[in-house]
Amino acid sequence: xxxxxxxxxxxxxxxxxxxxxxxxxxxxxxxxxxxxxxxxxxxxxxxxxxxxxxxxxxxxxxxxxxxxxxxxxxxxxxxxxxxxxxxxxxxxxxxxxxxxxxxxxxxxxxxxxxxxxxxxxxxxxxxxxxxxxxxxxxxxxxxxxxxxxxxxxxxxxxxxxxxxxxxxxxxxxxxxxxxxxxxxxxxxxxxxxxxxxxxxxxxxxxxxxxxxxxxxxxxxxxxxxxxxxxxxxxxxxxxxxxxxxxxxxxxxxxxxx
Numbered sequence: 733x734x735x736x737x738x739x740x741x742x743x744x745x746x747x748x749x750x751x752x753x754x755x756x757x758x759x760x761x762x763x764x765x766x767x768x769x770x771x772x773x774x775x776x777x778x779x780x781x782x783x784x785x786x787x788x789x790x791x792x793x794x795x796x797x798x799x800x801x802x803x804x805x806x807x808x809x810x811x812x813x814x815x816x817x818x819x820x821x822x823x824x825x826x827x828x829x830x831x832x833x834x835x836x837x838x839x840x841x842x843x844x845x846x847x848x849x850x851x852x853x854x855x856x857x858x859x860x861x862x863x864x865x866x867x868x869x870x871x872x873x874x875x876x877x878x879x880x881x882x883x884x885x886x887x888x889x890x891x892x893x894x895x896x897x898x899x900x901x902x903x904x905x906x907x908x909x910x911x912x913x914x915x916x917x918x919x920x921x922x923x924x925x926x927x928x929x930x931x932x933x934x935x936x937x938x939x940x941x942x943x944x945x946x947x948x949x950x951x952x953x954x955x956x957x958x959x960x961x962x963x964x965x966x967x968x969x970x971x972x973x974x975x976x977x978x979x980x981x982x983x984x985x986x987x988x989x
Contacts, residue, residue: 735773736780740809740975741800743784745793745924748960749814750785752968757783769796777976782808786924789900790838793924794931801935809864809938809978812928813971815963816896816920816943817903819911823892823945825959828877828966829920830868831896831941833857834929837911837921838899848914849897851930857895858929861938864974865893868942871973891970894919896941898926908949920945942971 744750750770754760759775769792770785782804786796797810816829823829835849835857842848850856869891877891897918901907911918925941932939946963947955 738773738782738804738808739779739978740811741782741784741797741804742776742811742813742971742975743786743793743797743800743924743928744812744814744964745786745788746814746960747785749964749967750783751961752965753783753813753972756968756972766799767795768792769799771796771800777972779975779978781975789923790898790927793927797928797931801931801937806935806937809861809940810928810932811864811971811974812925812939812941812943813967814922814943815946815960815967816922816925818920818945818948819897819903819908820894820917820919823919823948824890825945825948825955826962826966827890827892827945828872828970829896829941829943829945830860830865830872830891830893831925831929831943832860832865832893833895834860834926834941835895835897835915835918836899836926836930837897837915837918854930854933858926858933858939860940864938864940864978867974867977868940868970871970871977874977875970875973877970892919896925896943897921898923903949905949921949942974943967944970 757774761773764771768787772783872891944963944966946959
């Protein structure tokens with residue numbers, strides 16, 4: 733398969749989240765393992781993409797993404813995909829979340845004058861790349877997803893936009909209650925996206941997180957295990973459409989002609 737420069741990097745944490753991308757790929761190169769991360773060159777929506785399975789958590793996510801940024805350049809867009817836990821009232825299993833903002837739910841340097849969630853020296857939140865966010869909206873609209881403010885919708889057909897928070901604790905009932913108090917605008921939580929947001933902010937790399945709700949912070953993890961495959965599928969479906977949109981509407985400057 734061709735080694736053309738990628739139009740995007742898609743990063744997931746788990747094999748379950750990588751599986752629907754591999755199912756959609758028309759070409760898949762042999763995997764390359766560096767540390768605990770697995771990198772694959774694939775052809776997705778007709779264009780070269782690097783699919784990264786990083787492992788769970790901040791360190792695994794940033795280590796894997798740093799490697800791919802250094803190898804392919806800071807200008808190649810990075811998309812965080814996979815599952816997310818629904819936190820805000822009204823968020824439902826099956827909803828897809830476009831993270832317009834990302835916050836580190838672990839960070840607390842208020843003693844030094846920072847706001848809750850702000851890492852010293854970093855902004856209070858990390859913003860999605862505007863062009864990538866708009867590509868997500870176009871792809872969602874074309875795929876029949878509707879905004880949460882547009883009225884009642886069928887289960888699994890809602891695109892929500894807002895803040896994803898990230899931390900390294902699985903969010904169960906008590907922690908979810910505290911997060912709702914501390915971060916009232918937070919829609920959902922995962923264990924990687926804000927760390928990737930900080931990394932991409934530091935490198936100047938275009939970044940967006942597009943994740944589907946697998947659970948509502950269930951106390952025993954059963955809901956997550958039941959719906960992870962469906963959430964991964966929903967995220968992959970939209971991200972694949974975004975790749976097609978980027979290829980058609982905004983070819984990446986490093987892409988081959």
